[in-house]
Amino acid sequence: MSLNKNYITLYFLLFFSSLSFSQIKKDSTEVEQLEEVVVTGQYNAQSIKKSVHNVIVIKREQIEQQAANNLADLLNFNLNLNIIANAQTGKSNISFFGLDEQYFNILIDNIPLVSDNGLGNNTDLTQINLDDVERIEIVEGAMGVEYGANAISGVINIITKKSITTDWQIQASLQEETVGNEYAWFDEGRHIQSINVAHNINEKLFARVGVNRNQFAGFFDNRQGKDYYQNDGLRGYEWLPKTQLNTNALVHYKAKKIRINYRFEYFNEALNYYDATVRPNIDVTTQTSNPSATDRIYNTNRFVNNINLSGKMDNGVNYKANFSYQQQKRDLNIFNYYIVTENKTDETEETYQSTKVFFSNASVNNLFKKEKYNFQLGYDTRYIEGFDTQATGEQFEGDKTLSIYSLAAFGSAEYKVTNAFSLRPGLRYEYNSKFNAKLLGSFSARYLMSHGFELRGSLGSSYRTPSFEELYYYFVDSNHDVQGNENLDPENGYSAFLNLKKRSWIHDVSLVNTIKLSYIDLDDKIELAVVNTTPLQYKYINIDAYKLWGITSENAIKTEHWTFNLGATLQGVSRIINTDENAKNDFLYALQLNTSATYTIPKWDTAFTVLLKYNGEQENYFASSSDADGNSAYTKETTEAYGLLDASIKKSFFNNTLQTTIGGRNLLDITSVAVNNSSTEGTHSSSDNNLLLGYGRSFYIKLLYNLNF
Numbered sequence: 223m224s225l226n227k228n229y230i231t232l233y234f235l236l237f238f239s240s241l242s243f244s245q246i247k248k249d250s251t252e253v254e255q256l257e258e259v260v261v262t263g264q265y266n267a268q269s270i271k272k273s274v275h276n277v278i279v280i281k282r283e284q285i286e287q288q289a290a291n292n293l294a295d296l297l298n299f300n301l302n303l304n305i306i307a308n309a310q311t312g313k314s315n316i317s318f319f320g321l322d323e324q325y326f327n328i329l330i331d332n333i334p335l336v337s338d339n340g341l342g343n344n345t346d347l348t349q350i351n352l353d354d355v356e357r358i359e360i361v362e363g364a365m366g367v368e369y370g371a372n373a374i375s376g377v378i379n380i381i382t383k384k385s386i387t388t389d390w391q392i393q394a395s396l397q398e399e400t401v402g403n404e405y406a407w408f409d410e411g412r413h414i415q416s417i418n419v420a421h422n423i424n425e426k427l428f429a430r431v432g433v434n435r436n437q438f439a440g441f442f443d444n445r446q447g448k449d450y451y452q453n454d455g456l457r458g459y460e461w462l463p464k465t466q467l468n469t470n471a472l473v474h475y476k477a478k479k480i481r482i483n484y485r486f487e488y489f490n491e492a493l494n495y496y497d498a499t500v501r502p503n504i505d506v507t508t509q510t511s512n513p514s515a516t517d518r519i520y521n522t523n524r525f526v527n528n529i530n531l532s533g534k535m536d537n538g539v540n541y542k543a544n545f546s547y548q549q550q551k552r553d554l555n556i557f558n559y560y561i562v563t564e565n566k567t568d569e570t571e572e573t574y575q576s577t578k579v580f581f582s583n584a585s586v587n588n589l590f591k592k593e594k595y596n597f598q599l600g601y602d603t604r605y606i607e608g609f610d611t612q613a614t615g616e617q618f619e620g621d622k623t624l625s626i627y628s629l630a631a632f633g634s635a636e637y638k639v640t641n642a643f644s645l646r647p648g649l650r651y652e653y654n655s656k657f658n659a660k661l662l663g664s665f666s667a668r669y670l671m672s673h674g675f676e677l678r679g680s681l682g683s684s685y686r687t688p689s690f691e692e693l694y695y696y697f698v699d700s701n702h703d704v705q706g707n708e709n710l711d712p713e714n715g716y717s718a719f720l721n722l723k724k725r726s727w728i729h730d731v732s733l734v735n736t737i738k739l740s741y742i743d744l745d746d747k748i749e750l751a752v753v754n755t756t757p758l759q760y761k762y763i764n765i766d767a768y769k770l771w772g773i774t775s776e777n778a779i780k781t782e783h784w785t786f787n788l789g790a791t792l793q794g795v796s797r798i799i800n801t802d803e804n805a806k807n808d809f810l811y812a813l814q815l816n817t818s819a820t821y822t823i824p825k826w827d828t829a830f831t832v833l834l835k836y837n838g839e840q841e842n843y844f845a846s847s848s849d850a851d852g853n854s855a856y857t858k859e860t861t862e863a864y865g866l867l868d869a870s871i872k873k874s875f876f877n878n879t880l881q882t883t884i885g886g887r888n889l890l891d892i893t894s895v896a897v898n899n900s901s902t903e904g905t906h907s908s909s910d911n912n913l914l915l916g917y918g919r920s921f922y923i924k925l926l927y928n929l930n931f
Contacts, residue, residue, distance in 0.1 A: 294347035336548035366684025399922035458496035480533035543584035551576035715744035813838035827874035
């Protein structure tokens with residue numbers, strides 16, 4: 223592996239910084255602040271320090287400092303996590319510990335979120351609005367016992383706001399943002415408007431409603447937009463324009479022994495595709511032309527109905543229950559668009575993708591009211607109906623709608639060996655209507671040592687069910703033959719994590735240093751493989767394994783005015799192909815560094831924030847060719863290193879009635895990075911050797927009006 227020596231030096235400085243900080247002792251006169259409460263993976267809400275799992279919390283304050291409108295705006299600076307944007311689909315997906323969005327769950331108040339063809343996974347992060355979010359909790363590692371399938375690399379749990387401190391709160395905001403160097407009212411840039419109203423109806427009942435509109439007008443780069451009628455390949459956009467509308471409502475009832483929460487969401491997105499091929503349509507008689515192109519509009523609609531129920535019975539038993547009905551579908555509108563006259567002909571509309579979901583789970587704990595130990599017992603059920611014309615149309619002579627359901631029972635026990643030492647084993651039995659039943663297990667431990675040390679370890683298993691595309695995809699023409707496989711097996715995986723945290727204080731300076739070791743092992747990994755060379759045919763099959771090990775150092779320093787974070791992670795990844803004797807199965811390594819700093823001036827109600835992340839070179843093997851006997855030749859490709867830099871200034875006026883945030887994204891102006899030795903043939907070919915990352919440096923201003931009474 224080739225890495226810049228300066229970054230290697232910095233990494234080891236970060237790694238050993240935890241050991242040096244561990245010698246610092248807390249001032250005896252210092253009063254420890256109350257720990258923040260977390261809920262993800264817990265029996266009941268409790269402090270981070272008491273949690274058996276290591277939970278990373280992103281607070282509302284950080285969301286506002288970054289002027290983040292959706293989850294894709296927010297997460298790109300976290301270690302072990304990368305946001306992958308796609309210019310042509312408009313989607314932003316996530317890579318978590320080197321695994322894509324199919325391997326982790328996104329939850330809203332502990333309920334997985336529906337997507338075009340999944341539940342909790344395969345989620346477009348740009349479609350998750352953050353206006354009603356209180357905080358985000360991230361748990362790294364397999365969480366199969368608690369959350370079932372597709373939680374191999376972890377879960378991201380979005381906790382929504384359920385209270386305010388006044389009777390009424392009205393918030394209205396306006397955000398204007400350049401897209402690269404492009405901006406104009408309505409026609410260029412990014413334009414966001416929102417309004418949220420919350421009210422404490424009485425001391426038990428709270429209600430909130432909100433609307434957010436996010437218009438991304440696209441990015442031209444060297445393209446000429448939808449009104450361009452020359453047939454030279456320049457019509458359309460480099461990054462497709464889209465408009466999103468998100469509405470949500472919540473009612474929260476809180477009494478002494480019961481809490482009930484109902485949340486409704488309606489989301490709409492219109493994504494516009496303008497074809498670069500222009501037909502001149504010349505009328506020989508009149509010697510005129512009426513140029514046209516085949517354009518498309520992808521229209522996504524999502525409906526969410528979630529109910530959370532929790533409380534305590536008279537006998538002291540704690541209970542939680544969640545119920546959800548969700549639907550998301552994507553309609554495709556295709557038409558012949560006459561560019562000069564703006565007329566449409568030959569218009570067709572069909573449902574392109576659709577997912578309907580019913581989900582329910584519940585659990586009880588504190589059954590025996592013993593201080594030393596506690597048990598949790600629960601069930602989980604989900605019914606998913608999937609539909610995807612992209613995957614099924616031609617193969618089955620019509621669209622194919624399939625349903626799958628699962629039933630699971632799970633249990634765990636938490637035993638306090640001492641007040642500082644806790645153990646938690648867990649088991650889950652899950653029946654799936656399409657795949658074999660699974661028995662999942664986990665074992666977690668927490669040890670609070672003296673001098674501020676905290677040690678946590680977890681070992682857990684999970685599995686991933688094949689996606690609708692992997693099962694039923696069918697795309698065959700004169701140049702392609704790519705097919706899904708109904709006989710795919712689920713992928714099976716487990717992970718092991720070890721976390722050592724040190725909390726220290728020097729008068730009013732707080733230090734938190736963490737060293738994390740991680741290991742993920744995944745069998746029966748699903749890949750698109752060559753199954754025939756003449757003619758060339760591809761098919762999704764279970765062929766290989768995936769192994770990852772990593773070491774991470776995270777360090778935070780906090781004073782009255784300063785918050786400073788510095789971290790590094792080194793990961794080794796091995797993609798193992800068991801069926802090919804020429805496969806390259808050795809580990810390839812990559813380095814990530816991140817840092818952030820926030821400086822607050824309370825008397826000015828002002829905060830300055832800078833975020834920086836360095837992604838080192840990433841190497842990968844790919845099959846560059848095959849011989850007549852099916853033996854592959856493998857080539858190493860290298861994605862060059864790159865850095866991301868954001869900065870912002872947030873200023874409040876009139877006792878926080880008016881809030882202004884000014885900032886810049888991607889200040890290093892990264893648009894793409896070179897990929898050396900990338901394939902230029904076959905299904906995954908590319909016309910150039912660059913990985914497209916973004917549309918360049920952008921600037922924004924956000925105005926928030928906050929009225930409390």
